Amino acid sequence: MTSSILVLGAGMVGTCTALHLQQRGFDVTLVDRGAPGQETSLGNAGLIQREAVEPYPFPREPGFMLDVALGRGAQVHWHAQGLWQMGKSLLGYLHHSHPLRHAQATAAYSRLIAHANNEHGPLIAAAGAQDLVAHEGYRYVFRTSEAFDKAAQRAEDLLARFGVRFQAENSAQLAQAEPALRRPLAGAVHWLDTWAVNDPGTLVQRYANLFVARGGCLLMGDAASLRAQGAGWSVHTAEGRVQAEQAVLALGPWSDGFIRTLGYRFPLFIKRGYHQHYTPSASVRQPMLDAERGYVLAPMQRGLRLTTGAEFAPIDASPTPVQLAKAEALARELIDLGQPLPEQPWLGARPCVADMLPVMGPAPRHPGLWFNFGHAHQGFTLGPVAGRLLAEMVSGEPLCIDPAPYSPKRFG
Ligand SMILES: Cc1cc2nc3c(=O)[nH]c(=O)nc-3n(C[C@H](O)[C@H](O)[C@H](O)COP(=O)(O)OP(=O)(O)OC[C@H]3O[C@@H](n4cnc5c(N)ncnc54)[C@H](O)[C@@H]3O)c2cc1C
Structure with a gap:
């Protein structure tokens, strides 16, 4: 039987997560309060940053x-x-x-960045976004x-x-x-x-169009209405309450406010x-x-x-x-x-x-709930690899990268 899943947030990270889950046979509903790619993923510098192997440290020079x-x-x-x-x-x-801790963060960050072009490339081609x-x-x-x-x-x-x-x-x-x-x-x-990328919001839109063209369901809805329902999760959308077995939170900079309502205090x-x-x-x-x-x-x-x-x-x-x-x-x-x-x-x-690494993996205290946020200065770059890694974790297939450094469990 097909497994159902909600993805909350249709920025670069959520949209790519939805595409990768769909590719693995999940019945995916992608939910956002607006159109895809109209927030942080729209206004950035549009760079798919293969060079950004080191995350930005807090500058320490006294001057x-x-x-x-x-x-x-x-x-x-x-x-x-x-x-x-x-x-x-x-x-x-x-x-x-x-410097010592930054070097550790770099080791984990660079492993994600190394996949940036290889993961964007096929999506750009499939979405007809070469222009x-x-x-x-x-x-x-x-x-x-x-x-x-x-x-x-x-x-x-x-x-x-x-x-x-x-x-x-x-x-x-x-x-x-x-x-x-x-x-x-x-x-x-x-x-x-x-x-x-000369129009970052449109690239996310094209990825979202690809998701819909492949049979995905894209709905307007408010993540704040997410509720545990039976063994799964449900959210209120423009088409009524939608239920699924699992859910992914990909709310970018709004993730902190949301996970606080679930009782999590991460250093975001x-x-x-x-x-x-x-x-x-x-x-x-x-x-x-x-x-x-x-x-x-x-x-x-x-x-x-x-x-x-x-x-x-x-x-x-x-x-x-x-x-x-x-x-x-x-x-x-x-x-x-x-x-x-x-x-x-x-x-x-x-x-x-705080540790300059994204939060990707199962929510520590909520079965069937997954986190995919915190991609900082490079979320536009990392969306496809973040989506792939999360989808691999959800589906239990072999993982392209060891996800341990990004685990939500590191914050308890
Ligand atoms: C000035 C600037 C320049 C940047 N330049 C680059 C760059 O060149 N390259 C790069 O890789 N990165 C860059 N970044 C970082 C990058 O833009 C972000 O890391 C990335 O866009 C985050 O994507 P996201 O999908 O996590 O978040 P978002 O794109 O913000 O998506 C989150 C989604 O959640 C939705 N949402 C929020 N709350 C709710 C709710 N209650 N209900 C339903 N939906 C909700 C929002 O509508 C939004 O669509 C830059 C950022 C800035 C600010």
């Missing part, structure tokens, strides 16, 4: 910390209320960012030669340890590759295997981020990180998207796009940005975990 504390620089912004609310998780994040994806890489650009030299050395190390391919480009090579740059820079690390927190689109006279050809200033420029269908670093603030606090203003001024030093599109800046939240 950087002082800048953050004093509100200088564009990389980090904070609300006192956010620090207060997420304080315990942030202390855990600081603890796990110690959205460029394969020309992603650059970290550097203003000073000290930072460039250090980054090129680090890239050598990542190539040796994780097979992350790159090309170091000097000032002239960078200027030739990106003629829109209005001043010479020290150089760039060009990550060759990173893919760039969020890093908010903004984007704004511009209409430059000449755009950059490939996405780039202004590595010493901490923002990304990514060419999108709507225009050139500028995305910001981390803001520590409650998920529902009013927008405070101060980083956007700072990053815009910095980006204007590099290219002629043109005008911002007449739209409110987009605001989203990266779903983070």
Whole structure:
């Protein structure tokens, strides 16, 4: 008999989880309060980041910390209320960012990242989404030669340890590759295997269309209405209450609020981020990180998207796009940005975990309930492999990766 399962949350992670469960013969209902891919998975920089083998540690350099504390620089912004609310998780994040613990996290994280392209590739093809994806890489650009030299050395190390391919480009090579740059820079690390999606929300939509075309059921509904029912779970949807034997929570940055209602206290927190689109006279050809200033420029269908670093603030606090203003001024030093599109800046939240690893596996105290969230800075990259690993765990088949480091049980 076919086994039934609900997947709650149709961002990149939930949609890919639904596809992988469906592929393994489950009768899957994918539920979201809105259309697929309209939240965090829409507003990101659109990068499928094969280079991101190391999760982001909490920066520990005293100078950087002082800048953050004093509100200088564009990389980090904070609300006192956010620090207060997420304080315990942030202390855990600081603890796990110690080089020894960060190395352990990297070992587990890099195993997931290694599958990013191999897992996205077949889905992109099956969903007919090749038009959205460029394969020309992603650059970290550097203003000073000290930072460039250090980054090129680090890239050598990542190539040796994780097979992350790159090309170091000097000032002239960078200027030739990106003629829109209005001043010479020290150089760039060009990550060759990173893919760039020019409309991230539409890629999730196409994956969701594929799920529906293959017979999956996509419904509007509220995860807050999830209830244990008999030996299974049910949720209220636009078509009434839907019941299934099992359920997966893939609510991205809203997962913490939800699992608290079930009695779980995991060290989760969020890093908010903004984007704004511009209409430059000449755009950059490939996405780039202004590595010493901490923002990304990514060419999108709507225009050139500028995305910001981390803001520590409650998920529902009013927008405070101060980083956007700072990053815009910095980006204007590099290219002629043109005008911002007449739209409110987009605001989203990266779903983070203190130990920098996602939460994937069975809910410790709720039989038939599974967790798949906390993919932080790379949830758009990791959605397909996260979906595959979770589906393999649910179906009891051999696993592509050892899931122990991501187990929800690590938090009790
Ligand atoms: C500025 C910025 C730039 C980024 N750049 C990149 C990048 O280049 N590459 C990368 O890999 N990652 C990037 N990320 C991170 C990435 O966007 C996220 O990790 C990823 O989108 C998380 O996906 P998700 O499916 O877990 O969450 P989401 O996409 O947020 O999906 C969660 C879903 O749950 C639904 N939901 C929530 N509550 C309920 C409820 N009560 N009932 C029903 N449904 C509900 C929401 O509607 C939503 O559709 C970036 C993030 C930011 C903020």
